[in-house]
Amino acid sequence: xxxxxxxxxxxxxxxxxxxxxxxxxxxxxxxxxxxxxxxxxxxxxxxxxxxxxxxxxxxxxxxxxxxxxxxxxx
Amino acid sequence: xxxxxxxxxxxxxxxxxxxxxxxxxxxxxxxxxxxxxxxxxxxxxxxxxxxxxxxxxxxxxxxxxxxxxxxxxxxxxxxxxxxxxxxxxxxxxxxxxxxxxxxxxxxxxxxxxxxxxxxxxxxxxxxxxxxxxxxxxxxxxxxxxxxxxxxxxxxxxxxxxxxxxxxxxxxxxxxxxxxxxxxxxxxxxxxxxxxxxxxxxxxxxxxxxxxxxxxxxxxxxxxxxxxxxxxxxxxxxxxxxxxxxxxxxxxxxxxxxxxxxxxxxxxxxxxxxxxxxxxxxxxxxxxxxxxxxxxxxxxxxxxxxxxxxxxxxxxxxxxxxxxxxxxxxxxxxxxxxxxxxxxxxxxxxxxxxxxxxx
Numbered sequence: 001x002x003x004x005x006x007x008x009x010x011x012x013x014x015x016x017x018x019x020x021x022x023x024x025x026x027x028x029x030x031x032x033x034x035x036x037x038x039x040x041x042x043x044x045x046x047x048x049x050x051x052x053x054x055x056x057x058x059x060x061x062x063x064x065x066x067x068x069x070x071x072x073x074x
Numbered sequence: 075x076x077x078x079x080x081x082x083x084x085x086x087x088x089x090x091x092x093x094x095x096x097x098x099x100x101x102x103x104x105x106x107x108x109x110x111x112x113x114x115x116x117x118x119x120x121x122x123x124x125x126x127x128x129x130x131x132x133x134x135x136x137x138x139x140x141x142x143x144x145x146x147x148x149x150x151x152x153x154x155x156x157x158x159x160x161x162x163x164x165x166x167x168x169x170x171x172x173x174x175x176x177x178x179x180x181x182x183x184x185x186x187x188x189x190x191x192x193x194x195x196x197x198x199x200x201x202x203x204x205x206x207x208x209x210x211x212x213x214x215x216x217x218x219x220x221x222x223x224x225x226x227x228x229x230x231x232x233x234x235x236x237x238x239x240x241x242x243x244x245x246x247x248x249x250x251x252x253x254x255x256x257x258x259x260x261x262x263x264x265x266x267x268x269x270x271x272x273x274x275x276x277x278x279x280x281x282x283x284x285x286x287x288x289x290x291x292x293x294x295x296x297x298x299x300x301x302x303x304x305x306x307x308x309x310x311x312x313x314x315x316x317x318x319x320x321x322x323x324x325x326x327x328x329x330x331x332x333x334x335x336x337x338x339x340x341x342x343x344x345x346x347x348x349x350x351x352x353x354x355x356x357x358x359x360x361x362x363x364x365x366x367x368x369x370x371x372x373x374x375x376x377x378x379x380x381x382x383x384x385x386x387x388x389x390x391x392x393x394x395x396x397x398x399x400x401x402x403x404x405x406x407x408x409x410x411x412x413x414x415x416x417x418x419x420x421x422x423x424x425x426x427x428x429x430x431x432x
Contacts, residue, residue, distance in 0.1 A: 008297060009227035010260060017300075044245055045293075045306055052307065068295065068306070070249045073224035073262055074111040074199035 001025060001061035005032060008068045011042070029055040032065055044070040080169070081123055094283040095123065099170075101282045104128035104191040106179055106207055107198035108155040110142040110264060111221045114271025115195050117145055119278060120163040126171045127163070128191060131155040132178035142264030179203055181320035184210040193281060195274050196220040201248040202323030208233055208241035212317045217290075219277045221270040226263050226298035228270035231289055231308065232277050238290035242314040248323055266298050331410050332403060336422040339431040345393060353386050355379070357396040357405055364395060366425050371395070379405045383413060391417040399424035 005019050021032055029046055033039075033055070045068040046055050059065070085095050101124050105112050108131035119127055135143070135150045135158055143155075150158040156174035163172055175187065179198075188194060188210050196207040196218050204220055211218040211234050220241055221230040233241045273294065280286045293306040337345070345352055346369065356364045358373030365371075373396070374382055386392060392415065394402040402420040409415035421428065 008295065010224055013260075017297075041250055044249075047306070052309070070201070070245055071222040071224050071227060071229050072199070072201040072204065072249070073260070074107060074109050074197055074222055074267055 001027075001059070003032065003059055003061070003063045003065060005036065005065045005067065007036075008066070009071050011038060011067055011069045023059065026058055028058055029053070029065055032059070033067070036067075038067065042069050044068050080167075084122065089285040090283060094285070097282050097284075098123050098279065099125040101193070101278075102126040102128075102191045103193050103195060103278055103282075104130060104175075104188065105195045105197055106130050106203065107196065108133075108143070108145070108159050109139070109197065109199050110144075110262070110267030111197035111199075111223065111271040111274065112195070113143045113145040113159065114268045115197055115221075115275040115278070116159060116163060117166075118272060118275040119195075120167045120170060120172070122275075122279060123167065123170060124278070124282075126173065126191075128173045128175055128187070129156040129159050129163075130175040130177065130179060130187070131159075132176065142262065142267060144264075144268065179206060181206065181322040184320060185214065188214055188216065192216065193278060194218040195278060197271060197274065201245075204241060205248050205323060206320060209317045209320050212240055212315060213320070217281060219274045219281075219289075221267070221274045223262055223267040223270050224260055226266055227296065228266045228298070229293055229295040230270050230273055230277070231293045232281065233290070235281070235288055235290040237310070239308040239310040240314045243308050243311050244293060246314075263298060266296070269296060269298075332407055332420075335406050335410065335419050336399075336403075337419050338422055339428040342393070342395075342421045342428065352391050352393045354393050354395065355382065355405070357394060357401040359401075364397065364425055366428055376401050376404060379408060380413075383409065383415065388415070389417075391419065394418060394420040395425060396421075397424050398426055 001023055003021050003023060005021055007015055007017055021035055023031060029048060047053060047066040049064050081095050084090050085092060103119060103124050105116055108129055134152050134154050135146045137151055140146060145159045145162045154176045156176045160172045160174045184206055194207055194211055196204055207218050217232055217235040219232050277289050280288050291308055293308055295304045295306060354371060356371035356373040357376055358364055359375050363370045363372050394405050396402040399422055406418050406420045409418040
């Protein structure tokens with residue numbers, strides 16, 4: 001299945017702001033993070049289809065994943 | 075005091091009026107951090123007539139601040155930031171009380187400092203301070219407006235407002251400092267903290283005058299390159315309200331520590347004369363030796379540093395070098411924070427800057 005991932009702030013570096021990911025059926029948001037090589041510690045907010053959700057939840061084809069890192073500068 | 079001229083345009087707003095202006099003039103606001111966010115927020119809070127403003131920072135103005143820290147002029151370089159900001163704002167609005175706090179916020183002084191204020195604007199550039207401010211505000215049951223910015227992105231929210239979520243509802247614990255880029259590493263476009271700092275000031279006015287929908291329970295995230303604002307809902311985890319003591323995260327703040335462990339080019343050349351005392355570690359990703367004058371070192375890649383360090387006796391001082399000072403900075407942070415290796419020093423800006431000097 002294919003899902004869409006929107007990345008924000010510093011997570012865009014070397015990855016771009018939007019990517020399509022091909023995942024196995026039954027894959028979770030955590031699997032998507034692994035594929036993108038984003039350590040869990042670098043994720044502050046993870047939304048599935050615009051809603052805060054459990055990263056262990058199974059994804060469906062066409063889902064939109066939004067990932068925000070912690071932002072601490074100023 | 076007759077404010078009829080100075081505040082005329084904002085008093086004219088039905089949401090403000092004379093009662094609102096009265097509330098603004100009685101308000102006591104502390105701005106923690108006088109960097110880019112703090113400068114932006116202060117430059118609107120003071121003119122709006124906030125009666126008492128505390129200005130806190132433990133840093134002095136540096137030239138590299140001036141592209142975004144808009145309260146400071148070139149002549150302010152080396153001045154303590156709270157004093158330079160106070161001077162500037164006093165000229166803008168002599169009717170308000172400005173209190174400079176030239177100190178580092180810590181677990182020991184936060185509660186004492188905060189209790190003289192109604193509201194905290196958290197404008198620092200690091201996670202340890204954001205967590206300290208949040209925790210102190212939870213303990214004192216007062217709201218805080220926490221902003222942040224990096225690159226072309228920024229975000230803010232009001233925390234601990236009328237039973238709403240706290241900063242720990244966004245991030246339960248401070249992120250690993252070695253994983254997190256800072257503005258010093260990643261860079262920042264000055265307008266971004268400018269925009270976020272202004273929004274923090276606006277939220278302060280809304281809270282003080284009790285008007286509008288305060289940005290609580292939602293994080294406002296701005297992507298500057300796209301020109302997009304996004305709202306992310308935040309929910310309260312009641313566990314995060316149970317804070318009974320403040321934790322010091324200083325060790326997790328490598329940028330503050332790092333500064334004390336960097337040496338300039340001349341100092342470095344002097345220390346090279348004393349090879350007994352120092353173990354030089356050159357860092358580079360290719361095999362090309364690093365050279366300066368008649369010295370030459372074969373580099374080790376950054377990821378080999380943890381391994382290498384086990385072979386160096388603890389008492390020995392380490393001098394880290396690389397081409398541009400970026401990799402050696404990362405290695406020092408690692409040695410200070412993870413290995414508690416207190417005697418690691420690095421060459422500021424690397425050998426490339428030293429060549430200009432030599």
